[in-house]
Amino acid sequence: MSTETPSRLNQPEPLRRSPARLELRALQVTAALIMPAIAFLPLSQFPSICVFFFLTGVPCPGCGFTRALQQNLWLNLPAALKLHPFALPGALWLSLLVLSIFIKPLANLYVAQIRLVHKIYLAGTLAMLVFGITRIVTILMLGGASWMAPELVH
Numbered sequence: 227m228s229t230e231t232p233s234r235l236n237q238p239e240p241l242r243r244s245p246a247r248l249e250l251r252a253l254q255v256t257a258a259l260i261m262p263a264i265a266f267l268p269l270s271q272f273p274s275i276c277v278f279f280f281l282t283g284v285p286c287p288g289c290g291f292t293r294a295l296q297q298n299l300w301l302n303l304p305a306a307l308k309l310h311p312f313a314l315p316g317a318l319w320l321s322l323l324v325l326s327i328f329i330k331p332l333a334n335l336y337v338a339q340i341r342l343v344h345k346i347y348l349a350g351t352l353a354m355l356v357f358g359i360t361r362i363v364t365i366l367m368l369g370g371a372s373w374m375a376p377e378l379v380h
Contacts (some may be wrong), residue, residue, distance in 0.1 A: 246340040249327065255379060257323035264292060265299045284365050287358020291316065312354050 269292060278286035294313030297306035306313050326333040336343060 234341050247335045250336050253323050254327050257320045265286050270294050284362050
């Protein structure tokens with residue numbers, strides 16, 4: 227015998243507690259906590275915490291991403307693009323996650339299209355890695371000069 231109530235059994239799949247729904251809820255909470263912190267913390271006053279940068283002196287694929295997210299939230303797009311070009315899609319993604327807390331059709335679309343969302347995550351991750359490797363190779367070939375965000379290389 228099922229322990230679920232009859233009204234819960236009649237709900238469409240996206241409204242049940244599926245793994246996709248739980249994933250979305252975790253991402254929504256994370257985005258809702260991260261966005262205000264990034265927007266209001268004085269990130270430029272904190273030293274970098276990138277272990278890769280400390281060990282090699284070369285920025286990793288993600289270096290500058292958080293500061294670029296902050297610049298996007300402050301609507302300073304030129305500075306954001308200079309720091310990290312993938313922060314603009316990242317800021318849009320975080321914004322959509324926060325909006326999906328309040329706009330249920332947006333949340334349902336995320337859950338219904340979870341496989342497509344995962345493919346987009348994978349493509350974005352791979353593109354960011356290609357960008358990071360290109361940046362590393364360029365820095366090493368040019369002897370420390372960075373074609374993007376020279377403040378990342380000391």
